Amino acid sequence: xxxxxxxxxxxxxxxxxxxxxxxxxxxxxxxxxxxxxxxxxxxxxxxxxxxxxxxxxxxxxxxxxxxxxxxxxxxxxxxxxxxxxxxxxxxxxxxxxxxxxxxxxxxxxxxxxxxxxxxxxxxxxxxxxxxxxxxxxxxxxxxxxxxxxxxxxxxxxxxxxxxxxxxxxxxxxxxxxxxxxxxxxxxxxxxxxxxxxxxxxxxxxxxxxxxxxxxxxxxxxxxxxxxxxxxxxxxxxxxxxxxxxxxxxxxxxxxxxxxxxxxxxxxxxxxxxxxxxxxxxxxxxxxxxxxxxxxxxxxxxxxxxxxxxxxxxxxxxxxxxxxxxxxxxxxxxxxxxxxxxxxxxxxxxxxxxxxxxxxxxxxxxxxxxxxxxxxxx
Amino acid sequence: xxxxxxxxxxxxxxxxxxxxxxxxxxxxxxxxxxxxxxxxxxxxxxxxxxxxxxxxxxxxxxxxxxxxxxxxxxxxxxxxxxxxxxxxxxxxxxxxxxxxxxxxxxxxxxxxxxxxxxxxxxxxxxxxxxxxxxxxxxxxxxxxxxxxxxxxxxxxxxxxxxxxxxxxxxxxxxxxxxxxxxxxxxxxxxxxxxxxxxxxxxxxxxxxxxxxxxxxxxxxxxxxxxxxxxxxxxxxxxxxxxxxxxxxxxxxxxxxxxxxxxxxxxxxxxxxxxxxxxxxxxxxxxxxxxxxxxxxxxxxxxxxxxxxxxxxxxxxxxxxxxxxxxxxxxxxxxxxxxxxxxxxxxxxxxxxxxxxxxxxxxxxx
Numbered sequence: 107x108x109x110x111x112x113x114x115x116x117x118x119x120x121x122x123x124x125x126x127x128x129x130x131x132x133x134x135x136x137x138x139x140x141x142x143x144x145x146x147x148x149x150x151x152x153x154x155x156x157x158x159x160x161x162x163x164x165x166x167x168x169x170x171x172x173x174x175x176x177x178x179x180x181x182x183x184x185x186x187x188x189x190x191x192x193x194x195x196x197x198x199x200x201x202x203x204x205x206x207x208x209x210x211x212x213x214x215x216x217x218x219x220x221x222x223x224x225x226x227x228x229x230x231x232x233x234x235x236x237x238x239x240x241x242x243x244x245x246x247x248x249x250x251x252x253x254x255x256x257x258x259x260x261x262x263x264x265x266x267x268x269x270x271x272x273x274x275x276x277x278x279x280x281x282x283x284x285x286x287x288x289x290x291x292x293x294x295x296x297x298x299x300x301x302x303x304x305x306x307x308x309x310x311x312x313x314x315x316x317x318x319x320x321x322x323x324x325x326x327x328x329x330x331x332x333x334x335x336x337x338x339x340x341x342x343x344x345x346x347x348x349x350x351x352x353x354x355x356x357x358x359x360x361x362x363x364x365x366x367x368x369x370x371x372x373x374x375x376x377x378x379x380x381x382x383x384x385x386x387x388x389x390x391x392x393x394x395x396x397x398x399x400x401x402x403x404x405x406x407x408x409x410x411x412x413x414x415x416x417x418x419x420x421x422x423x424x425x426x427x428x429x430x431x432x433x434x435x436x437x438x439x440x441x442x443x444x445x446x447x448x449x450x451x452x453x454x455x456x457x458x459x460x461x462x463x464x465x466x467x468x469x470x471x472x473x474x475x476x477x478x479x480x481x482x483x
Numbered sequence: 484x485x486x487x488x489x490x491x492x493x494x495x496x497x498x499x500x501x502x503x504x505x506x507x508x509x510x511x512x513x514x515x516x517x518x519x520x521x522x523x524x525x526x527x528x529x530x531x532x533x534x535x536x537x538x539x540x541x542x543x544x545x546x547x548x549x550x551x552x553x554x555x556x557x558x559x560x561x562x563x564x565x566x567x568x569x570x571x572x573x574x575x576x577x578x579x580x581x582x583x584x585x586x587x588x589x590x591x592x593x594x595x596x597x598x599x600x601x602x603x604x605x606x607x608x609x610x611x612x613x614x615x616x617x618x619x620x621x622x623x624x625x626x627x628x629x630x631x632x633x634x635x636x637x638x639x640x641x642x643x644x645x646x647x648x649x650x651x652x653x654x655x656x657x658x659x660x661x662x663x664x665x666x667x668x669x670x671x672x673x674x675x676x677x678x679x680x681x682x683x684x685x686x687x688x689x690x691x692x693x694x695x696x697x698x699x700x701x702x703x704x705x706x707x708x709x710x711x712x713x714x715x716x717x718x719x720x721x722x723x724x725x726x727x728x729x730x731x732x733x734x735x736x737x738x739x740x741x742x743x744x745x746x747x748x749x750x751x752x753x754x755x756x757x758x759x760x761x762x763x764x765x766x767x768x769x770x771x772x773x774x775x776x777x778x779x780x781x782x783x784x785x786x787x788x789x790x791x792x793x794x795x796x797x798x799x800x801x802x803x804x805x806x807x808x809x810x811x812x813x814x815x816x817x818x819x820x821x822x823x824x825x826x827x828x829x830x831x832x833x834x835x836x837x838x839x840x841x842x843x844x845x846x847x848x
Contacts, residue, residue: 119667246723249840269667272698276514276660306712313705313724319665320698320753327691370842377751441844446835462832465816465845472744474844475835479723 116225117268120204121234122322124315125308126156127283128275130234131202135164138200138232142168147197151224151231152186152217154202171199176211183209188220191229198230205239205257218263225266234273237315240264241414242373245366249479250310261376262415270322272315277308321377352380355439357430358411358418359386360396360403363445363478365410370476371443372414380441384411385419385433387426427463434471442468446477511621513612514660515595518627519697520690522675525625525664526552526593530559532623533591537563546577546590546615546622547608553674563591574600577611582620589621596630596650609650626650628697641692656704663701668694699753721808721840726754729809730786731800733760734770736815738777741846745813746784754810758786759803761796797833810841816848 123130131153138148150170155162171194174187185208191199201224206217214220221231238247241258248254264270275283284303356371358364368384375382386404393401408418423429434442444461465473514532518525526549533543545565552560566582568575576599582590597608605611612622629638632649639645655661668690672683706725713722721727730745732738742758749756758781760774781788793799804812814831835843 250722250724269669271667272663272665274663274665274701276662278660279662306709306716306718309705309709309712310722310724313702313709316663316698316702316705317725317753320695320702323691323695323698327688327695378748379751446838446843461835465831469847472844472846474842476842477838477840479840 114228116228116230119232119269120267121273122270123236123273124311128273130273132161133273134232149196151191151199151201176209178209185212188213192227201233204233204235205259207257218259237318242369245479249481251307252481260414272319277305352378353439354380354382354441356384356443358384358407360400364407367445367476368411382416384416385421387421387423387429391420391422431468441472443474446475509619511616511619512659514623515658516625516662516664518664519693523664523666523671527556528664529625534559542588544587544590546592549593571600571603576603579611583618592624595624595626598648609654641689723810726752727809728811729757730813731759732777734774741813742781742784756786759789761799762792813844815846
């Protein structure tokens, strides 16, 4: 991005919450009203009223881009009219629920893609999302809530934000709102209560959101961070070594655990400010020797990794250990991420052999074995 | 807390539990709005909550206000009942007696960290608050992060200033609820300095660091709530809302590298660092010396050091990891002396095999 592009590009502000009903949309609308009073040119691109009286009242008087009606399989859907919002070219455009998946037939598959276009066109965007929509937290969120969140967005999209603001409410206040029927007017309430709205889940999600926001604030500090702790003696030379740039390599297989491994590797790499790569090793680069199902799985995981802005490679080799270590050496990889093999495959070829051989032969390489975050209760 | 009737009744314990419950039931609830600076909107949030509660029929009064407010705060304040403060010397203090006499359901107190003027019944405002709470009246108040006692060093490192008036962190930790009032540094600067003021990058950067500190402090308080909540529900697994790194060292392992790396990971994730050693019999003098050096280094790096005693070192490590909610275990090849020669002789293998829901990071020797 050149300097000129950056200055012309719209600014993205994210209102981050940890559950429905904490007041993200309300706060966004409140600020929009304030801006409107000061004479700012602000429009609603899309907002989700959820039938909440307070929220609807807060939107009163704000100009809204008419929604687009799209028919899909005989059902009418209303989506943000991305073309309309682009044409209106307001100074600030409000787009609720950044992680939303658009109905087929929309301009883009994902709402965040619409938002990136608005930014590109020089429009400032204010948007809302919950911490559970962050892709790299998907497994932790499932462990906490027992729910696999489907609508996620890649971490790099949030990294594009100029500001991330935490919209907080205490779990107590939230549960009270829910009981009073403010959050979900009716039948949806009970189902929501059972999963996300358990007190323990809310507390954990809230902690995740606070930590995520702290992280977002930290990476946006203008001056570089002072090292958090700088011990004077034996470690100082080593500490220096530890601040050298890390490079993370993720080993992708056809196993379903590859998805969580990619997410975990991505998150670790982001926090360590490391470069991130992912490879699959196969006897043939075109994968034609594999069954259709396996081939599809591998392609899907490689694609998933690319969507998270991970550089991927398909290595042609008969021995994965050799290929991985060779790739690691050539690319100065410092940490290799492997999924913990499933029990049924355990002492078999993949598990014991691959991990132990890599650990034994991979000099200067840290090997991380990641176990799935399961929910035991 | 329900009283367990199935257990053999210990009369003293029962009495204590009953007393505690009674106290809890009669105590007012404390809710704190935490902000990182003046001008982030704490007062507004607090007063607005008071206004909403009143609308819902709760009896809410204002106990004390600050001297200057922006127009939107004045507007909300105008709709609330104020119990006039005591005039002491040149200053003001909460009129605790008047509040106790008025006996509302909740009282709003702006600026919980302030000292009372000399000559007041209590030296600190938070002592007034404790009195009000124990009378069964709830308190909703505000605190500026910069006034937390234990954070004075960190705050001074950012702002160059220490605050004379502080409130202990425990006050915040014991609150029933805390809510963070978060706004971007740029916006809070605009609010205090006015739109026309030139953007001061240095000032903005300082505010941004305070903001991060406030978010992390809230996360810490929430983490304690989570631990209590999980315990109350009998949930033993760690949920990884916070990263916790455990470095397992031995006399012969490359501990310096592992500890430094663990420290770095813990810092980047704002997590916690633990360093453990499983007691081994018959250490040579040389090994003992090396071990002591490594443990000293761990402490220097701010790790919580724990010596585990067990015949089965893997079981001990796992047990510790589960109790502490560890998310990343760092081990070296030489987890046990000489075992590596026995070819992947199983400690690491066993560790990887039996670790649920954590990462095991194996360091080269």
